[in-house]
Amino acid sequence: MIFTTTEFAAFFAVVATVFWALRCRRWQNAWLLAASYVFYGWVHPWFCVLLAGSTLLDWSATLAMTRWPAKKNVFLACSLTGQLGLLAFFKYSGFLVDNARALGEKIGLHLPEPALRVVLPVGISFYTFQTMSYTIDVWRGRIAARRNLLDFAAFVSFFPQLVSGPIERAGALLPQMERPRAWDWERFLSAWPLLVTGYYKKLVFADSIAGVVDRVFMVREPSLALLAAGGLAFALQIYADFSGYTDMARGFAKLLGFELMENFRTPYLALTLADFWRRWHISLSTWIRDYLYIPLGGSRAKTALGSLAIMLATMGLSGLWHGAAWNFVVWGLAHGLLLWVSRRLGFDAGWRPRAAWQALLGWAATFACAAGLFTVFRAPSLGWLAHALATSTGRERPADAAAAAVIVALLAAYGLPWAIHFGCEKLAPRAPWLLAAWRWVLFGLLLLLAHEGGRAFIYFQF
Amino acid sequence: METAQPTSPLPAARALRRLGAQLLLGALVLGGMTALVPRRADGSDLPRERARLAAARPELVLIGNSLVRQDVDDDALAGRLGVRVAKLTVDGAQSAWWYLALKNVAAPAEPPPRLVAIGFQDLALTEPGRATAGVDLTNVRAFMDGGEPLLRERALEPALGAPLLFALEHVRLWTVRESARTYLEQILRDHVVAPLLGLPEGGGSRGFAAALSNARMDRALLAAYQTRATNPEDDAPEFERGVDASLLPAMVDVARARPLRLVFLRMPRLSDARGRPERPALTRYVERLAAWLAARDATLIDLTREVPLEPADFDAGDHLGPSGAAKVTAHLAERLRALLPADRR
Numbered sequence: 001m002i003f004t005t006t007e008f009a010a011f012f013a014v015v016a017t018v019f020w021a022l023r024c025r026r027w028q029n030a031w032l033l034a035a036s037y038v039f040y041g042w043v044h045p046w047f048c049v050l051l052a053g054s055t056l057l058d059w060s061a062t063l064a065m066t067r068w069p070a071k072k073n074v075f076l077a078c079s080l081t082g083q084l085g086l087l088a089f090f091k092y093s094g095f096l097v098d099n100a101r102a103l104g105e106k107i108g109l110h111l112p113e114p115a116l117r118v119v120l121p122v123g124i125s126f127y128t129f130q131t132m133s134y135t136i137d138v139w140r141g142r143i144a145a146r147r148n149l150l151d152f153a154a155f156v157s158f159f160p161q162l163v164s165g166p167i168e169r170a171g172a173l174l175p176q177m178e179r180p181r182a183w184d185w186e187r188f189l190s191a192w193p194l195l196v197t198g199y200y201k202k203l204v205f206a207d208s209i210a211g212v213v214d215r216v217f218m219v220r221e222p223s224l225a226l227l228a229a230g231g232l233a234f235a236l237q238i239y240a241d242f243s244g245y246t247d248m249a250r251g252f253a254k255l256l257g258f259e260l261m262e263n264f265r266t267p268y269l270a271l272t273l274a275d276f277w278r279r280w281h282i283s284l285s286t287w288i289r290d291y292l293y294i295p296l297g298g299s300r301a302k303t304a305l306g307s308l309a310i311m312l313a314t315m316g317l318s319g320l321w322h323g324a325a326w327n328f329v330v331w332g333l334a335h336g337l338l339l340w341v342s343r344r345l346g347f348d349a350g351w352r353p354r355a356a357w358q359a360l361l362g363w364a365a366t367f368a369c370a371a372g373l374f375t376v377f378r379a380p381s382l383g384w385l386a387h388a389l390a391t392s393t394g395r396e397r398p399a400d401a402a403a404a405a406v407i408v409a410l411l412a413a414y415g416l417p418w419a420i421h422f423g424c425e426k427l428a429p430r431a432p433w434l435l436a437a438w439r440w441v442l443f444g445l446l447l448l449l450a451h452e453g454g455r456a457f458i459y460f461q462f
Numbered sequence: 463m464e465t466a467q468p469t470s471p472l473p474a475a476r477a478l479r480r481l482g483a484q485l486l487l488g489a490l491v492l493g494g495m496t497a498l499v500p501r502r503a504d505g506s507d508l509p510r511e512r513a514r515l516a517a518a519r520p521e522l523v524l525i526g527n528s529l530v531r532q533d534v535d536d537d538a539l540a541g542r543l544g545v546r547v548a549k550l551t552v553d554g555a556q557s558a559w560w561y562l563a564l565k566n567v568a569a570p571a572e573p574p575p576r577l578v579a580i581g582f583q584d585l586a587l588t589e590p591g592r593a594t595a596g597v598d599l600t601n602v603r604a605f606m607d608g609g610e611p612l613l614r615e616r617a618l619e620p621a622l623g624a625p626l627l628f629a630l631e632h633v634r635l636w637t638v639r640e641s642a643r644t645y646l647e648q649i650l651r652d653h654v655v656a657p658l659l660g661l662p663e664g665g666g667s668r669g670f671a672a673a674l675s676n677a678r679m680d681r682a683l684l685a686a687y688q689t690r691a692t693n694p695e696d697d698a699p700e701f702e703r704g705v706d707a708s709l710l711p712a713m714v715d716v717a718r719a720r721p722l723r724l725v726f727l728r729m730p731r732l733s734d735a736r737g738r739p740e741r742p743a744l745t746r747y748v749e750r751l752a753a754w755l756a757a758r759d760a761t762l763i764d765l766t767r768e769v770p771l772e773p774a775d776f777d778a779g780d781h782l783g784p785s786g787a788a789k790v791t792a793h794l795a796e797r798l799r800a801l802l803p804a805d806r807r
Contacts, residue, residue: 185477215674218683402669409650440491447635
């Protein structure tokens with residue numbers, strides 16, 4: 001089920017009404033669990049089997065760790081093998097088989113076409129990472145294993161954030177499942193801004209740009225101007241799409257009495273690449289930091305080469321998390337390399353410019369890197385991108401220049417109300433009614449310009 | 463048993479005052495925005511299209527979507543048949559729009575056309591709810607003449623549901639939604655970008671269309687994209703189950719009442735040219751459709767079976783390139799020659 005459809009609106013109205021009508025927390029959690037499974041299995045009911053399997057695996061593994069502490073490493077290994085195996089099979093088996101076949105062709109070995117292609121269950125990367133963080137935290141002794149399966153299952157499957165995050169930590173969301181909750185008007189009123197901005201970002205900005213981006217990334221030999229405009233458009237589209245989803249998820253969670261973490265903090269205003277990663281997909285980047293980068297040695301590496309290797313491994317795997325294709329791996333590795341270089345040059349997340357021109361330069365360089373690398377991310381294949389780059393220069397194409405200018409104009413037109421909203425938020429302490437009024441303008445623009453719900457969120461495929 | 467505590471950080475009265483203030487502000491803002499939005503009347507495309515047909519006085523009218531626009535060369539067809547030919551097409555249109563194009567534009571034309579041909583694919587003729595949302599609904603409404611109760615009952619309400627249809631028709635900000643976006647983007651292309659780049663009038667739109675035209679696309683990527691976008695049916699229901707709830711009987715009635723000869727063209731598909739076997743259920747469906755039409759003095763021309771096409775004849779997805787269009791047009795001319803009634807004019 002997708003947040004932008006009328007069927008979801010009806011579903012949520014029923015779920016929220018019954019949820020608040022139930023006075024007992026356990027019944028509320030049971031209802032939430034049932035609703036989450038209906039939400040997840042709406043199109044493919046068999047997806048629920050995977051979700052239930054993943055839940056049961058980590059619930060039982062963590063209880064076993066508590067029961068037999070001496071063997072907790074074994075139970076951790078079982079859990080990780082199960083979760084990563086699930087991910088590997090559903091997400092990466094096709095990729096591995098295709099690469100093995102391609103390699104075989106190169107050495108004259110003809111491997112047969114696989115008999116069946118595995119369907120990627122939506123959201124699997126998100127909930128497996130969420131449950132893995134719980135298991136690792138129990139193993140580390142940071143949180144206690146939960147005996148109550150209902151609360152735990154409701155935490156894993158919580159539908160507002162199930163399919164595209166934020167990837168919540170057990171320490172933040174589980175206690176919310178476990179304590180009584182009451183209808184809170186303040187929270188209800190604070191959900192409205194998130195929902196309006198989230199829907200605007202998705203249905204007006206991202207979906208208006210999506211069709212153009214799709215076409216740019218199918219052109220056989222785009223000029224550099226067209227490719228750059230397409231890359232810029234995609235960088236903004238994916239931000240609007242994903243942060244819009246997060247806003248909606250947080251808004252719907254608030255309406256049910258839950259607080260979800262912030263996942264984006266104006267990442268395109270970052271002054272360094274390290275700062276960008278502190279602001280972009282925060283729940284994933286902190287997950288990668290806590291469960292991959294730091295255990296691998298992190299910033300404690302003794303040699304420059306060692307720190308480079310750790311950075312490349314971390315960011316390469318982060319890229320692979322996004323999808324089973326080489327362009328995601330290259331995207332991650334390129335980020336890793338640039339992060340390492342920029343840190344060596346002293347441009348860490350805490351870097352503060354001494355003058356305005358330094359800030360401007362830092363912002364421009366960071367934005368160019370982030371947006372440029374999103375071109376690699378979006379390219380249909382590395383071969384397509386290499387060919388496009390090789391043929392993009394040295395040819396005058398007035399039509400491409402016009403199309404590139406139109407794309408930039410579209411971004412400006414659909415982005416302007418969003419930018420004004422951002423400005424109003426900054427002015428809100430002095431002029432709260434200005435912000436409130438502008439939200440209604442966004443709502444009006446939503447009625448006027450929104451695409452009908454149908455286009456899935458980009459991060460559903462990850 | 464743990465129970466939810468009915469405590470609230472904000473007293474209900476204060477919260478309701480805040481809510482009321484928000485709603486009042488919303489009413490003011492949305493009211494102001496609504497006042498700025500021009501109303502686009504239903505049937506707004508009818509005068510123009512009727513005038514076009516009145517001027518062209520076609521003897522043969524082709525109705526359809528981008529497939530008919532691209533797959534049939536109307537000038538060549540007119541030359542081969544020696545009759546005046548006009549096309550009524552809108553990209554993405556399906557049976558709701560075809561029905562209106564026949565009933566409100568082609569059939570009432572004076573003098574009436576001798577033959578009207580409607581191009582379709584797969585199950586479109588018995589699925590009246592297809593392409594009735596978003597920009598497609600805007601196109602449908604632009605061809606409506608009055609309340610169109612049959613269209614509402616068979617196409618719009620089943621597809622959209624009564625509440626959404628009500629909102630689409632009565633919330634003014636919503637009623638112009640697709641056309642507002644189209645208009646905004648056209649202004650950007652032709653009145654912002656074109657002057658900035660020193661392009662002639664309309665140069666922004668032409669440049670944009672040329673840069674991102676199908677001709678410049680990677681064939682494999684485009685075909686995969688279009689396959690994803692069109693989401694072909696996995697199951698073809700029996701013809702009889704859908705026909706009575708569709709607009710097809712009404713189309714036949716319109717043609718009989720005028721009278722004019724009605725022909726349905728099953729447009730070519732790339733999968734057939736590639737030799738992919740047709741699903742048996744679809745084969746049965748097409749056979750029953752042909753028999754049903756024949757019993758009502760209408761004809762089915764199955765271009766996807768009758769015209770030998772190669773994959774190279776296709777331009778993008780199911781749309782034909784020049785070689786394919788030439789083959790289809792030549793075949794269609796032969797088939798229509800036998801079906802064109804004598805000129806009564």
